[in-house]
Amino acid sequence: MTSSVRLSGVAGSPGIAIGPVWRFDASATGGVAAGGPVAAASPEAAIRAAATETARQLEGLGDRLRGLGRDAEAAIFDAQGLMATDPMLLDDAIRRASESGDPVEAVRQAATTVADMLAALDDEILSARAADVRDVGARIGRVLRGEVLHLPVVPSVAVAEDLPPSVTAEIPPGFLLGIALSGGSRTAHAVILARSLGIPAIVGIDGLLDAVDGSTPSGGAPVAIAMDGESGEVVVRPSHRLEADFRRREADLAIRRADAARLRDRPPATADGERVMVVANIGTPADSGRALAAGAEGVGLFRTEFLFMSRQTPPTENEQVEAYRRVLEAFGPERPVVIRLADIGGDKAIPYLRLAAEQNPFLGVRAIRLAYANPDLLLTQLRAIWRAGAAAGVVPHVMAPMVATAADVELLLSLRDQARETLVGKGLPVAERMVTGIMVEVPSAAFLAPELARLIDFFSIGTNDLTQYVLAADRGNAALAGLQDALHPAVLRAIAGVVAGADAAGIPVAVCGELAGDPLGALVLVGLGVDELSADAGSLDGIRVALARATRPQLDELARRALAAPDAEAVRELAAAVLAGTPD
């Protein structure tokens, strides 16, 4: 009897699973049973026959999934079906096979070559498709060897290095309890599938395969495994005590999910009824639907960089009007949308702006600072927002990033008014007004909050950059991970100062950084007097559940103690105690 092995990986899809392991191994024949190999006159004929058969199987899988209403997954198999008979893959495989005489290895090498090329593309979605090509290669190889997949016969947790989509699709519904991978990434197909099925997934689990394979007696019963897709914890061969712990988490999660569903349709508030606005961050107009479905009361941060990146010429005014109008219309007059002016600087390649390379782009000429020398970019954007507000019949909200001084605010306001005058001069319709705010992410703006608050309509604190600037710790530098914590009391004191300045002038304060989406962070922020929390759509349930568990007096006390705490870890413990209902 081997003892429990505790491992951890990267959380991919939330949920708890406890059950027997189903081990899939794409490289060995472990996950497959032998049938009859393809008989053919030549390596070329064998490869062509196997490729055609593979394409037929993949198209069949696509049809089956479409029949189950899983259209998005079906599309993956349509694409894989085309890959199986793609000339780029087959010509290379046939050339390799005619030299080596080994069609299985030739197909594997050809698929690997194409996959490596896709993986090297500077495009996250396309490079993730590299796994699809490898999967197609492995599948043609299985057909060539005459092997068929050995699927789980009882509900199981899939354990593998990576789990290709064509394998997961063949597992009957209900037989997949969870997915635990030693490799993979959070954008892997298996993770996307797990989320759509509502089952847990964890990727990048070091030591997983050794722990499972090392403790599975050949021919014996499969080893048991327990996983928590939220924390990334995995236990191979859990003891009774650990299994009971995971069962308890499973019950807690069911309660939290029920709470979240119940709270989604109500105005978010603390347990004693104080309203807090809970809104979403979005990166493109296409994100609107997901944000609305998650119960967002509006958009606290509509990033507009997507309009400016990956192109050779700046977006036209009309193109921008369309993008903004779509979002403003989707949310309507009752759900305000805050459009953030382009946050562009020397760290991003924007060829048409001819930005000078800078030693420290995060301390350089970026965002609003660009507008002193070159106001056209922001003027065009502001004209587009004035027009989009008129077209959608709503009052648009805008905010400028990287504001450091009162001069920056005055520049913003003058550009806003100049943009309006130009349009009015041309007789074009403009929104009735534009609610105008600034991002507070530069420490000087936090210090100047009382003065800046008198000039504008709202503050929105960007906690990610504020943390980086307050603690002088580069966000991208892993060696400084300990300093990149927005719950550090130094950052919280800056936020408290911003809230005090805003209160004196009577304007609201939002937070749109990652801290707002963390349930513990949300409690601390509302304790500090923040009025609005803006986070990714997937985080809104967690924020509402956390708020509904705490009262105003508890949150006041939490804020008071957090500001005096020695470090971020101490703040996290204080907030966790409030969330758990056990503050001392």
Next chain:
Amino acid sequence: MRTDEMEIRNPSGLHARPAALFVKTASGFASSIRLENVTTGSPAVDAKSILGVMSSGAARGHRIRVTTDGADEAAALDTIRDLVAAGIGEDVDG
């Protein structure tokens, strides 16, 4: 031989699903059809190969050049132009 340039409007570019529809459409013509990503300057690929089309790395906002050559070259180019303008089966407004 005919050629034209067009802009990719799909939110995620020519990834798996639109690439599949693009290739299926191109494969319906007898003409040879080539595709180049003008924005990145990547080499021309066979528009009837999904791996070729995906490897062109055409993202939203990129311009592609399509060249058709053969008996039905005019119809092929017109059909592809319409397909790209319509968002290659995706809701480009959504």
